[in-house]
Amino acid sequence: MVQTEELSGRTATRQHHGRGDRTRLWWGLAFILPALALYGVFIIYPLITTVMWSLYRWDGIQAIGLAGLDNFRATFTTYPFNEQLLPAAFNNLKFFIVSAILQLGFGLMLAVLLRRRRRTRVWLQAAYTLPFMLSPLIIGYVWALLLNPIFGPVRGAMDAVGLGSLYAPWLGQESTALVAMGVINSWQSIGLPMLLFYAALSAIPNEIYEAARCDGCSTWQSFRLISLPLIMPTVLTLTLLTFIWSFNVFDLAYAIGGPNGSPGGATDVLGLLFYRVAFTGSSNALGSASAMATMLFALLLACSALVMHLRQRFEQRT
Amino acid sequence: MLSTAKRSRWALGTAVLSALMVTAACAPGSGSSASSPSESTLPTSSAAETNMSSSGPVANPSSGSSESTSEAASSSAEPAPEGPVKLIVWGWLGDQVDNFNTKIFPVFTKSHPNISVEYRAFPADGYETQLTTGLAGSNGPDVVTLQAYGILQKHIDAGRLLELDDSVVPGLSKFGTTLLDGARSTKNGNVYGVPFAVQTAGIFYNKKIFADNGITVPTTWDEFTAAADKLKANGVIPLAWNFKDTWETPLYHEIFGAAVYGGDDFTKKFLAGQAKMTDPSYVSSMAVIDSLKPYLPESFSSLSYSDATTLFSSGRAAMVPDGVWNVTSFREVNSELDLGFFPAPPGPDAALDHPVVTSYVDGSFGVNVASTHRDASVELIRWMATPEFGGLFSKVLGQISAVPGVEPSDPVVKQTLDASKQYPHTYLCYAFLNGGTPPCDQLVSQGIQQMLLGKSTPAQVAASVQRGLDQWFKPKN
Numbered sequence: 001m002v003q004t005e006e007l008s009g010r011t012a013t014r015q016h017h018g019r020g021d022r023t024r025l026w027w028g029l030a031f032i033l034p035a036l037a038l039y040g041v042f043i044i045y046p047l048i049t050t051v052m053w054s055l056y057r058w059d060g061i062q063a064i065g066l067a068g069l070d071n072f073r074a075t076f077t078t079y080p081f082n083e084q085l086l087p088a089a090f091n092n093l094k095f096f097i098v099s100a101i102l103q104l105g106f107g108l109m110l111a112v113l114l115r116r117r118r119r120t121r122v123w124l125q126a127a128y129t130l131p132f133m134l135s136p137l138i139i140g141y142v143w144a145l146l147l148n149p150i151f152g153p154v155r156g157a158m159d160a161v162g163l164g165s166l167y168a169p170w171l172g173q174e175s176t177a178l179v180a181m182g183v184i185n186s187w188q189s190i191g192l193p194m195l196l197f198y199a200a201l202s203a204i205p206n207e208i209y210e211a212a213r214c215d216g217c218s219t220w221q222s223f224r225l226i227s228l229p230l231i232m233p234t235v236l237t238l239t240l241l242t243f244i245w246s247f248n249v250f251d252l253a254y255a256i257g258g259p260n261g262s263p264g265g266a267t268d269v270l271g272l273l274f275y276r277v278a279f280t281g282s283s284n285a286l287g288s289a290s291a292m293a294t295m296l297f298a299l300l301l302a303c304s305a306l307v308m309h310l311r312q313r314f315e316q317r318t
Numbered sequence: 319m320l321s322t323a324k325r326s327r328w329a330l331g332t333a334v335l336s337a338l339m340v341t342a343a344c345a346p347g348s349g350s351s352a353s354s355p356s357e358s359t360l361p362t363s364s365a366a367e368t369n370m371s372s373s374g375p376v377a378n379p380s381s382g383s384s385e386s387t388s389e390a391a392s393s394s395a396e397p398a399p400e401g402p403v404k405l406i407v408w409g410w411l412g413d414q415v416d417n418f419n420t421k422i423f424p425v426f427t428k429s430h431p432n433i434s435v436e437y438r439a440f441p442a443d444g445y446e447t448q449l450t451t452g453l454a455g456s457n458g459p460d461v462v463t464l465q466a467y468g469i470l471q472k473h474i475d476a477g478r479l480l481e482l483d484d485s486v487v488p489g490l491s492k493f494g495t496t497l498l499d500g501a502r503s504t505k506n507g508n509v510y511g512v513p514f515a516v517q518t519a520g521i522f523y524n525k526k527i528f529a530d531n532g533i534t535v536p537t538t539w540d541e542f543t544a545a546a547d548k549l550k551a552n553g554v555i556p557l558a559w560n561f562k563d564t565w566e567t568p569l570y571h572e573i574f575g576a577a578v579y580g581g582d583d584f585t586k587k588f589l590a591g592q593a594k595m596t597d598p599s600y601v602s603s604m605a606v607i608d609s610l611k612p613y614l615p616e617s618f619s620s621l622s623y624s625d626a627t628t629l630f631s632s633g634r635a636a637m638v639p640d641g642v643w644n645v646t647s648f649r650e651v652n653s654e655l656d657l658g659f660f661p662a663p664p665g666p667d668a669a670l671d672h673p674v675v676t677s678y679v680d681g682s683f684g685v686n687v688a689s690t691h692r693d694a695s696v697e698l699i700r701w702m703a704t705p706e707f708g709g710l711f712s713k714v715l716g717q718i719s720a721v722p723g724v725e726p727s728d729p730v731v732k733q734t735l736d737a738s739k740q741y742p743h744t745y746l747c748y749a750f751l752n753g754g755t756p757p758c759d760q761l762v763s764q765g766i767q768q769m770l771l772g773k774s775t776p777a778q779v780a781a782s783v784q785r786g787l788d789q790w791f792k793p794k795n
Contacts, residue, residue, distance in 0.1 A: 059475055079785050080756060080764065149617040150625065172561075172620025174771060260764055262562045263619040264771040276760060279447065285755065
């Protein structure tokens, strides 16, 4: 602690210009080294190998020659994957829209409501965040059991209170399965947007609200005109993260619809398609799966860059 | 102000980038990330645990894993393995770990006092990935459970498995060609494993429900539909059905459709390029599945494998198409269950005038070439080819042992085996058409789902299967 203060003081006064900078750099490196090493081994290294693998032809786990872009071409030409690619991507998009609306909407609502509760706040926050701690696989299997039309308690409970006619086997119908999956996902991950929104709202100085009240602002007006614009960066960040998570979804979809996205591909997403290409069939599975992973990465990188760019412009404007 | 904004942008950028990279890092074989989804798929809690421990006897519990590894390696470098040896066997039967380790392998150790054996299970879904990694490493298993038919080819091609014949495992040839086909290289025809189990499939029924409704075992398709209609009219679900867990769907097609498309005759013709999936007999075999729709449970499209098992075992459904491996589960759910078995009668427009019973080799035990205890490993798989092992396997696991001359102890299991000997048929997709992309079972299960949801016709499903296979399957003329 003392040393860092010393260091920052020294650089601030710019007395020992070069030497201070170098020491600072070494200290910085020393501190981030453990994290960097882990990050390198578990993220950067597999990432690079994946991109490289996608360029080879494989016989099991042995590379038997350069494939060029053949693996990428195969993704778009191999039946039935070529016909499943677009529907799966659309399902990801739908899943994102449902998740974003529910998570951001309800997350913000909970955060606003929690700010008014002083005593129960901590407990409620913990309660809403709890499902986030569980594996999506567990969540998926538990909800599939709850909503089961024959053994599930939800149907029984709805029958008991006279709402039986509203029940439908949501996860078993093509028309509702994906939306139901989005709702389950939002139920699970509502805790994070709630916490982030709460933090963002708490960071807004009270004086602004007081001034607004003096000027005769209603509660709704001060929310719309003060809170909302000031938490906009958080909204964008969360939208982007939800987008990335929605396109990466695998475990929840696997638990709910199995590897083929049951019923009839209604819950098929890119993650499942990738799984089917990678873990079944030919000896070149490693090549084609790596190609798919690389493309998914590129797609998400491009989308993220776009959103970050938008965010930057938004920040410059305000 | 500006610097804070910049910093937050940096932070966001890093967060987004790391979230993104998880996508790309999830390629197969890239270590833990690839196996993590399947790790919690099956209720085998021991997976992560077994993963951690290293092979070889760990003398000092506090010593690190690397230490014990080098210890195991150095001890095996000596030519004569005098001291006690511990063999590690890998497999996917997570619920049988205790049975293997306390009831089966101790019998081997009794006659081979220097060799102790430990069975370690991995979730079935991720097993191939796990095995590929294990065989490639230096600290892998000694004896491995291999999946049957085309799936084991990549391990053979990579040179990871010990080639077996009668000189290595006496009596191996007595298993017969059909069984050994499940452990054979498709390229050089050599055998790389000792088959351990045979699976059969057909219709299991509740004898009490049949008696209560005055129904006898149907021998023709008309009798079958009449029985199902009667059950439905009496408020009993005729057929329990698993829609969600699609690995079983191609087996349903075999159970109801194999006699319709022509059984092994069709298989021979198809493999020789003289028949196609678009032939009328194969289309009819799909139509039979479609015609079962009225007999399935209400909202069947939500039901999973365990739902089907429970519906049948609890007596809410009269019949269930299933594999013989599930007999133990039926009895576990309901010990009072009066269980019976019959092969599905040939459906409309059947190519055969008799039923067939689909059977296939479930897997085999092979030796890892890189094993540091090869002699002991060979001893073990020699024992696995003896009636002593076969009898234990059959009795303890309640399954059909592949060892010649071993009879199943469960009467229903024995009935399925006898029926499969009378009307033999090998699982078409699994045994012959799963070694390419897209594999046959995926095409069939996706097609049948679409058909049962009313989105495609039997002819469209058949055409889709043929189209998918055309891309990689080359008939042998």
